[in-house]
Amino acid sequence: MKHFDAVIVGSGASGGAVAYTLCRAGYRVAVLEKGRLIRREEFSKDELAYCRRDIVTPCLFDEYHLIEEKVGEKWVATPTYESGWSFWNGNIVGGSSNLMSGMLHRMHPDDFRLKSKYGEIEGANVVDWPISYEELEPYYTMAEEVVGISGLAQKHPFAPWRSTPDFPQPPTKENEVVKLFDKSCRALGITPLVTPRAVLSKEKGHRNACYYSNFCGSYGCSSGAKGSSTEALLFPALATGKLTLMSHTYVKSLESTKEQVTSVVVIDTVTGKESRITADIFVLAAQAHESVRLLLNSKNRHHPNGLSNSSGELGKNLLFSAGGSGQGELHRESLKGIGFEALMERGLFVNRSILDWYYIDHWWDGRFKGGSVEFMFEHQNIISRACKNNEEGGKLIWGKALGERVAKRFKESKSIRFEIFNDWLPNDDCFVTVDEAYRDKYGMPVGKLRIAGHPHDLKVGNYLAKKCEAVLEEMGAKNIYSSVSSLPPQNLIAGGCRFGDDPKSSVLNKDCRSHDIPNLYVADASFMPTGGSVAYTWTIYANAFRVADHIVRDLSET
Amino acid sequence: MTRRDFLATSAAAGLSVSLHAQEADAETKTLEAALPLIAAVQQHMFPEAGSLPSAKAMDAVTFLKETITHGSYDRDIRRFVIEGAQELDRRTKGKFLTMNHAKKEAALRSYEESRYGSNWLTRIMTLTMEAIFSDPIYGSNIGQKGWKSVGSSGGVPRPKERYIAL
Incomplete structure (x- = not known):
């Protein structure tokens, strides 16, 4: 033994x-x-x-x-x-x-x-x-x-204090969409933050730096x-x-x-x-x-x-x-402030999060624990994107109409997505x-x-989803939607x-x-x-x- | 609704459940018999001269066959693909292959009216999308024509073998 x-x-x-x-x-x-x-x-x-x-x-x-x-x-x-x-x-x-x-x-x-x-x-x-x-x-x-x-150490009321001045490596490279994102956040009085990422921007020992494959998660x-x-x-x-x-x-x-x-x-x-x-x-x-x-x-x-x-x-x-996710489409014809070619550049990250709503203390909305939000591009998987939204009025679209829809989705737009993280309250039924x-x-x-x-989780998730949808709207995104449910993410x-x-x-x-x-x-x-x-x-x-x-x-x- | 409930519902609607009792080789024969009809449905969904390469040009039906008979594929869905084709064949009195475009369209739209038919058509579409947009190592997406048609390409490194070594 x-x-x-x-x-x-x-x-x-x-x-x-x-x-x-x-x-x-x-x-x-x-x-x-x-x-x-x-x-x-x-x-x-x-x-x-x-x-x-x-x-x-x-x-x-x-x-x-x-x-x-x-x-x-x-x-x-x-x-x-x-x-x-x-x-x-x-x-x-x-x-x-x-x-x-x-x-x-x-x-x-x-x-x-x-x-x-x-x-x-x-x-x-x-x-x-x-x-x-x-x-x-x-x-x-x-x-x-x-x-x-x-990552990048930034001051923010809800950023936890740190014992070292900054991250050991600078952030990974970012797509130009962050210019539009940051500008839109500031227009709404929101502070955008660079997301810390467990991905090396520089070589470290036996590990090479990120090569921006476009297919990470x-x-x-x-x-x-x-x-x-x-x-x-x-x-x-x-x-x-x-x-x-x-x-x-x-x-x-x-x-x-x-x-x-x-x-x-x-x-x-x-x-x-x-x-x-x-x-x-x-x-x-x-x-x-x-x-x-x-x-x-x-x-x-x-x-x-x-x-x-x-x-x-x-x-x-x-x-x-707890929480949920949502997304919106940035279209070539209505894109604001950045070039479409830059938006379509493969592999670079969005690297943005919002901690402004970690705790809500508002004269109208009330006082409660909120959560954090990550923004990213829609996953770039080709099959899953091609399979999305291919129906109309409950009927599948096929034939030439399907081809035109899929090609347009890939060539004329790019979707930006958010994910909400709030407390899953421990309870007797879980x-x-x-x-x-x-x-x-x-x-x-x-x-x-x-x-x-817990019902409270949904209330918080929906509150945050509305805030995120407003950011996407300010960015000029189309077909914005979000989904907050009591179903758990199994990962x-x-x-x-x-x-x-x-x-x-x-x-x-x-x-x-x-x-x-x-x-x-x-x-x-x-x-x-x-x-x-x-x-x-x-x-x-x-x-x-x-x-x-x-x-x-x-x-x-x- | 769970998957098994869903299949049970389909059986109640008059579909054969005899496949469940057959051996694997019998299932393979049944699949072979259904493939021409499945290929015709794929071709109707992904025709020539569209923005995407056609199902026929990409040999999507071979991809479908190899995929659903692979050990990693869900056996319930494999049966569903076969039984759904048999049901379409029954509904069209064995004439789907010889129908013109308009009649095929009408037959498929009629099939789509039932939840079973709608789910089967969605499954065939998904398997065909997987063919056209998966790595060419899986035999379809020939010359990366699927990827090129949407101005995209898969990530690097590309796979050197299918499903790695399962």
Whole structure:
């Protein structure tokens, strides 16, 4: 049986950050990843493969989730192989960090004390975090440097303070549309900000600078510029000689005594052979809903309700990112202030966000926590754009009319899009359990996700959408629309293993160590009691670096 | 509505569900038999002399066949593509291929009136769009004519093999 100082389940953003720190501190680490390694040289911009087929996620007939939604007064559970609504996100070495767009923000200091700052909201389980922004700030800075986040430090009332004067790299190159965007924002009294991006604008060690491929999000990066766990963390960890990276390794369960986890039971997904791996410390980093599932599936006579579940809180208060998106078209004939050829230049980023509405304090609209907004071009995928809006009056358009419409859309306009991020309020109807009757191809019960958003989330999302539509209108965009719904984005999942000071009301302590089992840590986004109003990724990286420092302290004492 | 509910609805509307009980080779034979009709529908949607290259010139039907029979493709949708073609064949009494343009248009618009028919036509259109605008390595978009017709081109690096090594 192989023995390591630490075993990490999952190789994404959090697993990579823990492996990076532990290996550099000299510890022998195994990272277990269900998927395979796709090397930089192997990534391509194959829209069919990466965006329209399940090549980086499991076949839903083999591995799936049960999604429970309220229909009328009843909760109805539907397997995702029925709906096609996959809740997998990049099951390859490096996880979904390979496929992100990399538009990142730090959480605001007030996000760490949502309850005491903004008060309770009926029907929402809002609590303060057991740590403050001050405690996480050094790790946000570390992530900036190690992962490689480019950007521009700008003063803004809702920009979190920073301990370094500026980003380690300047922003990536921008399309001329930002001139129009910035001018339009200022005309409306809005402050446009440069979006920090986990994409290198300059070479960094073994990673090349961005080459502006025009196809970034949903694709792996062919230059290493994107700050994926693979490029930024796992390859440097491998270089220490301390990391054993085990791909094609499915983790069935953890085995434990009352006091400690003793081993992980794994299946080689190629041979089907089952084996055990032992370690001093076990770290879960499998993404929020899957880490919860693993803990529930590891129940034993010492822990009959699942590992780390003496509080009964395991799986509760699952979070997504609330909000929505919208877009409008910039047409050649009505474009203002910039040239159409410049607008159509491929590959350059929009790199703009708005934080003005992070907190609303308005004489008419009221006072409430708002959110952040990102602006970007519509994804440049060719097939998906060609398939859009090809109907009229409920009838499909085909023949010559279809060709003219598609060609015009591509040649005479470019769409600009916004994405809204506001708090998904934790509530009693959003949680993870497992259902013994539904099992994956390895025979393990699948995760069952009950999903319901709080009505307040929709109110905030709609408020922000109207503000964003006004920006697009000022830019002269046509056919503007937005969509805010209570359906969750399945690529932004957190919560389920809340951290807190009280073992009776939380799963993990403030170091993200299990209250019940001292050699068990959870490093992914499941620790988050509230999600903030930005995408989680930077916070996941930062917190995992923080957790890794605690693990190093633990290991050094044994 | 879930996908299986949707298929169940179609069965209630009188469509054969016998495919579900057949072996894979029988399914392949059924697909082969349906391909000429599917190709004719594709060609009606993407004709010659339009702004986009025609389905026939791009050999979109071969792309469709190779796509839906690939191991990565959803087996329920594969069955739906085949059964939907059989239903259109039944509705047109086996004469769709020999119809003139106006009659084909009328037959397809009539089929579109049902939710089942509308969904099937949308699926055929999507599979044809995928053919014309996917990387030429998949056999269609010949000479990148699909991309060129909309003044675009795929990203770099282009794939060196289909679906990488599944």
